[in-house]
Amino acid sequence: MSLLSARGVTKRFGDIVALEGLDLEVADGEFVVLVGASGCGKSTLLNLFAGFERPSEGSVALRGENIEGINPRCGMVFQNYALFPWLTVRGNIGFGPRLRGVEDAARVEALIKTVGIEGFGDHYPTQLSGGMKQRVALARTLANDPEVLLCDEPFAALDAMTRTVLQEELARIAREEGKTVLFITHSIDEALLLGDRIVVMTARPGRVKQELANDLPRPRTADLELTPRYLELKSEIWESVRQEVIACGREG
Numbered sequence: 001m002s003l004l005s006a007r008g009v010t011k012r013f014g015d016i017v018a019l020e021g022l023d024l025e026v027a028d029g030e031f032v033v034l035v036g037a038s039g040c041g042k043s044t045l046l047n048l049f050a051g052f053e054r055p056s057e058g059s060v061a062l063r064g065e066n067i068e069g070i071n072p073r074c075g076m077v078f079q080n081y082a083l084f085p086w087l088t089v090r091g092n093i094g095f096g097p098r099l100r101g102v103e104d105a106a107r108v109e110a111l112i113k114t115v116g117i118e119g120f121g122d123h124y125p126t127q128l129s130g131g132m133k134q135r136v137a138l139a140r141t142l143a144n145d146p147e148v149l150l151c152d153e154p155f156a157a158l159d160a161m162t163r164t165v166l167q168e169e170l171a172r173i174a175r176e177e178g179k180t181v182l183f184i185t186h187s188i189d190e191a192l193l194l195g196d197r198i199v200v201m202t203a204r205p206g207r208v209k210q211e212l213a214n215d216l217p218r219p220r221t222a223d224l225e226l227t228p229r230y231l232e233l234k235s236e237i238w239e240s241v242r243q244e245v246i247a248c249g250r251e252g
Contacts, residue, residue, distance in 0.1 A: 003028040003180050004049060004148060008058035010205075011044055018044045020205035022058070026148075031174055031181045033195035035188065035237065037244045041206025042184045046150045049182065050076045062148070072096070075146030077154045081133040083125040089136050090121045096144040111139040114173060131162035138170070142177065149174065151183040155190070164222065167193055171220070188237050192230060193220045200240045203247040210240050 004026035011019040018041040026032050034042045047053045048060045051070040060067045062074065083092050094108045112121055115135040125133055134154055141149065151170075155163040171194055174181050185191055191198045192214060200210040212233065216224055224230045 002026055003030075003063060004182065005061045005064075006045065006048070006058065007061075009045075009048065009055045009060060010057040011041070011048065011053065012056045017205040019055075020207060022207050024199065024208055026180060026182055029178060029180055031171070031183065031194060031196045033183045033185060033191040033198050034201060035185060035191050035198060035241055036201030036206065036209075037203050037241065037248045038186070039204050039248065040201045040244065041204060042201060043152055045206070046076070046152050046182065046184060049148070050074050050150050072144045073146055074148045074150055075141035075144055077134075077138055077141050077149060077151045079153045079156050081125070081130075081137045083133060083136060083140075085125050088122050088124055089117060089128075092125070092136055093139045093143050095140065107143065111142055114142070114176075115139045116169065129162075130158050131166060134158065134166060135169075138173070142173070142179075147180060149179050149181045149183075151181060153184050153186070156186070163190075168219075168221075170194065171218075188234050188241070189225065191237065192216060192233055193224070198233075198237060200237060201244070203244040209244065212237065 002025040006022055006024045009019055009022040010017065022045065034045070036042055044053065048055055049067065051067050051074065062071065084095065087095065089112065090108050093111055097104055112118060115138055117132055117135050120128065120132065128136065155166050158166065167190060183194060195214050198212045198214055199208055201207065202209045214233065216230060216233070
């Protein structure tokens, strides 16, 4: 049984059909990356798995149980950090468990170390760089101990060097914490550095167009970008995505 599944999923917003007849399976412990043209329904799919939205048709499920609402077993990491400015780093990380009546200072300190922000526990978000804010956002999600991390372009707003470091950190954390990850990006390089499998979606209405197993060796660093296999995979993904970007332009 897959950990996450979408079967025959159609999602409409009024007259707009964002997803249509989409099928996707994600295995336990897998790191799956979604790529595709803007507006193809990638974020909509993540919102369905997070329980923020419900399918118009079809079903989404976690371990075979239909997702009917927001479930802490699926944790979302957003692009815009979404930190509480009035709380410190420790306060933000411990916020979710505290809502459930759980105070675990040791777990908060462990997560501060896990995401590499030791010494900043008493700082407020306004005192942090963008990369550090995203580390706090990741730690806050991990504090709820979700089975799945749903990542909606979490590094898109960061500079190239910070982005590379956090990509490596996320891969390490997912491996060490045993998390399943469903990750959205517009960067093919990011997809190849992170994903076990890369899923290309069609232009709206979104469906799965192509799935590619990523057989590049781990750990993956920027050095891989010059290897023949990397360039072969990148070219194949780009051609598939390019066709859908052109299709979007024709529709517009």
